[in-house]
Amino acid sequence: MAAHIFRRFSSSAKDLRLGIINNVKIENVGGKFYSTAAEPAQSAVEAARTSIDNPASHTSDQIGLWYTLQPESVKHLFSYGGLPKTYVTNCKTFAETCLMVRQPAISCIDYIKRSDLTLPPNKFLLYGPEGVGKSLSLASIIKFLSDDGWLIVHLPWAVNWRRNFKEIVPSASVPGQYDHPVDATLWLQHFRNQNQTILKDEQLLTSESYVWSRRETTEAGSPLSSLVELGMARARFASDCIMALTSELKQLAINDRVKVAVVIDGINTLFVKESRFRREDRTYVEPQNFTIYKAFTSLLHSDWKNGVILGSLDYTANGPTRRDSHLPRYILGDKGWELLDPFVPIPVSNYDEIEMRSAVDYYLDRKWLQNPAAATDVGRKELAMLSGCNPYSFMTVARSI
Structure with a gap:
């Protein structure tokens, strides 16, 4: 039943105490009972994060998690470039600079650690x-x-x-x-x-x-x-x-x-x-x-x-x-x-299923995705389909949602 359209409704006392029946909200107006479609409760989605901000300590167990670059690190390392301009724009909007832990960086860092510097x-x-x-x-x-x-x-x-x-x-x-x-x-x-x-x-x-x-x-x-x-x-x-x-x-x-x-x-x-x-x-x-x-x-x-x-x-x-x-x-x-x-x-490849879900969660956490449907399983599948699980394409698609 569409929201804001009321109809006469009779119900038992038990139903009235429950307040909601099959997603229908019961209201008592002047001694008469009316119903309207209840708005589904939206729980806040929090991004999956790690408090470890040193990439040297990241492992495969943390793939898909987000870590925060402190403002002083961003200023120190990337003031003159190094982060894509579109990403920097998003970071300013989000009031933070976060990077996802991904396998290519983990692998490369591990190779560097094991390099023989005498060669x-x-x-x-x-x-x-x-x-x-x-x-x-x-x-x-x-x-x-x-x-x-x-x-x-x-x-x-x-x-x-x-x-x-x-x-x-x-x-x-x-x-x-x-x-x-x-x-x-x-x-x-x-x-x-x-x-x-x-x-x-x-x-x-x-x-x-x-x-x-x-x-x-x-x-x-x-x-x-x-x-x-x-x-x-x-x-x-x-x-x-x-x-x-x-x-x-x-x-x-x-x-x-x-x-x-x-x-x-x-x-x-x-x-x-x-x-x-x-x-x-x-x-x-x-x-x-x-x-x-x-x-x-x-x-x-x-x-x-x-x-x-x-x-x-x-x-x-x-x-x-x-x-x-x-x-x-x-x-x-x-x-x-x-x-x-x-x-x-x-x-370096597109997001896998875990990374894609984490990316959607992050945009929901930052209120960048405003449509409630984005948090549903169907909405997530649609976002994955529209973007092809490509990180840049997903960032582009999310701008208009």
Whole structure:
């Protein structure tokens, strides 16, 4: 019977004491009994959470649970990127930043723990279809690396330096090379922000002297942070400072002064053949001629130790003509495959049943899903069907419910 439509109703005293019969609410109005369909009681749904916010302590028993990144950790690690923009928008709405414990991050962290740092860096590549959570898995791993005392070289989305760059100018130091003055400066700020504690280590000193101009030099034995500060203060030298920084980091790692983690989201973009920047003759510049690409690519070689290399493979980081598969061999191409091989492939997939239920519970807990039907078994199945259990698709579907 529809709500708000009343009818005359007779009932026994026992029925009246119960108050509700078969989802029908009994009301006494002026000595006459009327009924209306009773609204089902809605119990608050709470997200399944874990109080353990250190990814190093997460196990397979906690898959599907949510853990909170403290605001200071978010500011420290992800102020300049690392979390997808749509996810950051949701986090602001939810007034918290939470990540789900998932198997890819657990596996990768376990591999890092068991790596022999006296050997060349192990390489771990996350791969999977679009929207399955590769970037957020990397975020969990970055949190672990920071807590574990690694110096982090993090490229949140290197694709932007090839497609959506702010400024590109010919290099003043290497003919034929091109610099990103603004982008390089912003990355140095990101690097300093993530590693501000480690950079205070007095053992981290430069091994070479660098001449930037007639008046500006960095002497051998200077603090490593001086390279960072110079690049931030002088955008003109920022790209060359990154080149010097990556070289010094490899040498420091070889000398057992620091352990370095290279983390690149969309690592395959380093091997794409074209950029959107044109020379004066209107020909496109190959990304391999970008100073910062050359600097970070040097860290992917196996000629150093005390390091690990992590990356995500994303077909959207490739050119428009190479997006037919998400599998590593296809995405990397010949050049990327030759440089990164051997590596450990770590698949990232859509939510399983437990993870999907946990995701719905979290959105209900945050009042993002307002429709009461979303909490029912039928509603959950519909959400799973509409999104295909894809994390990004589910986030998109949930916006309108």
